Amino acid sequence: xxxxxxxRLLRVATLLIGLSILTFSLIHIxxxxxxxxxxxxxxxxxxxxxxxxxEYWGLNKSPVEQYFSWxxxxxxxxxxxxxxxxxxxxxxxxxxxxxxxxxxxxAWILSGFFGYLLGALSALHRGKTLxxxxxxxSFTLVSTPIFWLGLILLIVFSVQLQWFPVGLAAxxxxxxxxxxxxxxxxxxxxxxxxxxxxxxxxxALHTRxxxxxxxxxxxxxxxxxxGENKWQIFKNHGFRNxxxxxxxxxxxxxxxxxGGSVLAEQVFxxxxxxxxxxxxxxxxxxxxxxxxxxxxxxxxxxxxxxADILNTVVDPRIKGEV
Amino acid sequence: xxAGQKKPLLQVxxxxxxxxxxxxxxxxxxxxxxxxxxxxxxxxxxxxxxIIYRGEELTEERxxxxxxxxxSFIPQSVNYLDPxxxxxxxxxxxxxxxxxxxxxxxxxxxxxxxxRDGQLFPYELSGGMLRxxxxxxxxxxxxxxxxxxxxxxxxxPQALAEILKxxxxxxxxxxxxxxxxxxxxxxLEIAHRxxxxxxxxxxxxxEASAFEGRGEGLKxxxxxxxxxxxxxxxxxxEFIEKGAVGHGFSGK
Numbered sequence: 001x002x003x004x005x006x007x008r009l010l011r012v013a014t015l016l017i018g019l020s021i022l023t024f025s026l027i028h029i030x031x032x033x034x035x036x037x038x039x040x041x042x043x044x045x046x047x048x049x050x051x052x053x054x055e056y057w058g059l060n061k062s063p064v065e066q067y068f069s070w071x072x073x074x075x076x077x078x079x080x081x082x083x084x085x086x087x088x089x090x091x092x093x094x095x096x097x098x099x100x101x102x103x104x105x106x107a108w109i110l111s112g113f114f115g116y117l118l119g120a121l122s123a124l125h126r127g128k129t130l131x132x133x134x135x136x137x138s139f140t141l142v143s144t145p146i147f148w149l150g151l152i153l154l155i156v157f158s159v160q161l162q163w164f165p166v167g168l169a170a171x172x173x174x175x176x177x178x179x180x181x182x183x184x185x186x187x188x189x190x191x192x193x194x195x196x197x198x199x200x201x202x203x204a205l206h207t208r209x210x211x212x213x214x215x216x217x218x219x220x221x222x223x224x225x226x227g228e229n230k231w232q233i234f235k236n237h238g239f240r241n242x243x244x245x246x247x248x249x250x251x252x253x254x255x256x257x258x259g260g261s262v263l264a265e266q267v268f269x270x271x272x273x274x275x276x277x278x279x280x281x282x283x284x285x286x287x288x289x290x291x292x293x294x295x296x297x298x299x300x301x302x303x304x305x306x307a308d309i310l311n312t313v314v315d316p317r318i319k320g321e322v
Numbered sequence: 323x324x325a326g327q328k329k330p331l332l333q334v335x336x337x338x339x340x341x342x343x344x345x346x347x348x349x350x351x352x353x354x355x356x357x358x359x360x361x362x363x364x365x366x367x368x369x370x371x372x373i374i375y376r377g378e379e380l381t382e383e384r385x386x387x388x389x390x391x392x393x394s395f396i397p398q399s400v401n402y403l404d405p406x407x408x409x410x411x412x413x414x415x416x417x418x419x420x421x422x423x424x425x426x427x428x429x430x431x432x433x434x435x436x437x438r439d440g441q442l443f444p445y446e447l448s449g450g451m452l453r454x455x456x457x458x459x460x461x462x463x464x465x466x467x468x469x470x471x472x473x474x475x476x477x478x479p480q481a482l483a484e485i486l487k488x489x490x491x492x493x494x495x496x497x498x499x500x501x502x503x504x505x506x507x508x509x510l511e512i513a514h515r516x517x518x519x520x521x522x523x524x525x526x527x528x529e530a531s532a533f534e535g536r537g538e539g540l541k542x543x544x545x546x547x548x549x550x551x552x553x554x555x556x557x558x559x560e561f562i563e564k565g566a567v568g569h570g571f572s573g574k
Contacts, residue, residue: 216364222402225360226416226459227390236415240406 001312008308012301016294023293024067024286032284035059070290080287084280089291092276097295100265100272104257106192111199112250118200119207120238123215124230134204141201146260150194150267157190164190167269191268195260199253207246214241248311254303258296332371333524334517336467336498341489343509343530344502345548346519352502353398355519356469359500360395361385375467390416394460396470398502400452403444409455410440416462429458432488434481449476457485468492468499474508486512506533506552518545 035053054060058069073080079089122134141149158166165187214220214237223233262274269275273292280288332355336342344352357363359373361382373380375388385393403412413429414422427437433454444452457473470489474482490512493499503509509516510530518525525544532539537549549555 218397218399218401219404221362222395222397223404223415225362225389225395225397227386227388228415232415236407237404240404244406 004312005309008305012298012305015301016297019293019297020071020290021067023290024063024070027284027286027289028063030284070287079291082280082285082288084283084285084288089287092288093273093291093295096271096273096276099270100261100274102188103192103195103265103270103272104261106188107195107199107261108250108253108257110192110196111203112246114196115200115203116207116243116246118204120211120234120242122204122208123211124234124238126212126215135208138201138204138208141198142205144198145263146194146198147263147267149198150191150264153190153194154267187270191264191270194264194267195257198260199257202256203246203250203253206249207242210242210245211238214238217241244311244314247314248307251303251307251310255300258300331523332519334500334527336500338498339493339496340515341493341499341501341513342527343506343513343516344500344519345504345506345509345516346525350519351522352519353471354522356395356471356500356502359385359469360389360393391462392464392466394462394465394468396457396460396468396473398471400444400449400456402456403452405444407443408441409444409447409452413440413455413458415459426458429461433458433484450478450481453477454481454485457488461488465492465497468497469502470500471502472504473501474503474505482508506549507554518542518548520544 035050035057058066061069070080079093081087082089082092085092118134118138122131122138125131154166157163167187215233220233220237223237228236258274261272262277264270265272265275266278273296277289277292277296279285280292332351334342334344334355344355346352354363358369359380363369375384375393378384380388389395403409410423410426410430413426417425426440430437430440435451435454435458439447439451444455447455453473453476460468460470468489473485477485486508489499489501493512501509501513506516510533513530515527515529516533517527526540526542528540528545533549536555537546540546540549
């Protein structure tokens with residue numbers, strides 16, 4: 001068990017190193033030049049100033065030297081300063097991560113609960129009307145791009161019904177200290193809903209598959225032969241055998257969740273990690289981009305890691321082997 | 323109890339207090355017969371014919387009512403146990419809630435299982451122990467029909483004797499017992515009659531006493547050959563006669 005955890009941690013360290021090298025190289029071969037994106041349309045900058053800036057940022061050094069100076073600073077806990085916001089990267093990530101985690105957390109819990117519920121119901125009523133409805137809903141939504149769903153929700157609930165604001169995390173033009181919780185909630189509903197609705201569909205389909213396998217298994221046939229009714233079969237065998245894969249799937253779902261939140265945040269101009277990542281990428285803000293990529297890959301890794309550990313701790317069969 | 327079809331003809335009847343052994347090659351339809359009686363065939367199975375139970379047609383609704391109460395089933399494989407449910411709990415399913423635990427411990431003692439074995443998961447028990455657990459699930463008050471689908475392989479002699487004894491007790495208490503098996507010798511110890519099945523048809527239903535000597539009392543050749551194919555009945559006799567040793571003996 002301890003050995004397994006150590007191997008996992010070693011693996012994530014190499015993953016992060018590889019990932020940072022990859023990101024660094026990609027940014028380097030991209031046509032964006034940091035100084036141009038930084039100076040932007042300001043043509044009053046003199047060549048001397050630009051030269052000074054180059055030197056100050058270390059752009060006159062080789063890419064390898066640049067990478068190592070960045071990595072060296074990182075090892076001391078310094079993520080650098082965002083070129084775009086001119087604040088330390090860590091501060092930006094901290095404030096944005098809270099927004100994103102609230103969004104993803106809500107979607108995670110809602111989609112996990114309702115996804116499992118719908119999937120199980122569907123499997124237990126296989127072939128009946130309820131199953132057909134749930135399957136139709138899931139297949140339709142699973143093949144729906146998240147930004148498109150976000151736009152549809154915006155059109156219906158914000159533009160036409162005007163129930164919810166069009167975007168942002170708080171009303172525009174209001175001081176942060178004066179924003180009420182209800183305002184935040186009001187802005188939070190649509191992005192969270194977008195993210196949850198899609199999650200529900202894929203989890204429902206997975207749960208349905210798993211549950212159908214279980215219902216066709218020999219131990220459920222035996223349960224039937226012993227006179228257990230549908231509810232008893234679910235309670236005694238179905239739930240027990242499906243909840244573990246469902247939970248580990250739910251944690252492994254972190255990656256997809258983050259990917260979805262990048263798009264959802266973009267559509268709703270919601271200031272979370274995802275939309276900041278997009279901005280950083282488009283504007284060539286390397287320190288910020290690297291910071292977010294590292295933090296988000298750690299996040300995804302954590303999900304998979306928890307899934308693994310949970311399985312080991314809870315499933316008696318796996319526990320027996322360790 | 324009677325299961326019958328027009329053609330191919332499969333007909334077996336079991337009287338009150340009687341043990342009928344059902345024997346036949348693999349794939350001859352023994353287990354299917356059991357599953358049909360219980361109503362646990364897969365959803366796409368087509369089941370024709372009539373099953374009469376205690377004078378009345380055994381309809382799906384009636385099966386639903388009787389399964390696990392009047393009709394007890396001992397399945398063929400230990401995979402029929404839930405891998406994630408402690409075996410003690412599995413035996414308790416279907417027992418009267420208040421006395422379930424007590425009754426389960428009693429059954430465990432009876433089948434030579436330790437009390438702490440009840441706390442284990444199926445993967446922690448040996449094949450023979452799991453067989454006994456499966457058997458323990460079938461022992462219920464008020465059982466009128468027991469269908470045992472090969473309950474004996476992999477069991478040590480004492481436990482085998484215990485199981486055969488229990489099947490006999492079922493019959494003595496007035497239940498009908500269908501014992502599906504490959505082990506003709508054990509079956510003959512307790513069975514009153516033996517139904518021989520081949521390709522989904524009954525070849526013959528013989529009195530257990532007819533399985534004796536060289537099988538002169540058996541009506542069909544197939545049954546006679548089945549009988550003489552047993553190791554203790556010089557099973558190579560027929561090959562020596564026909565001069566075809568090593569030719570193989572299919573379907574035995």
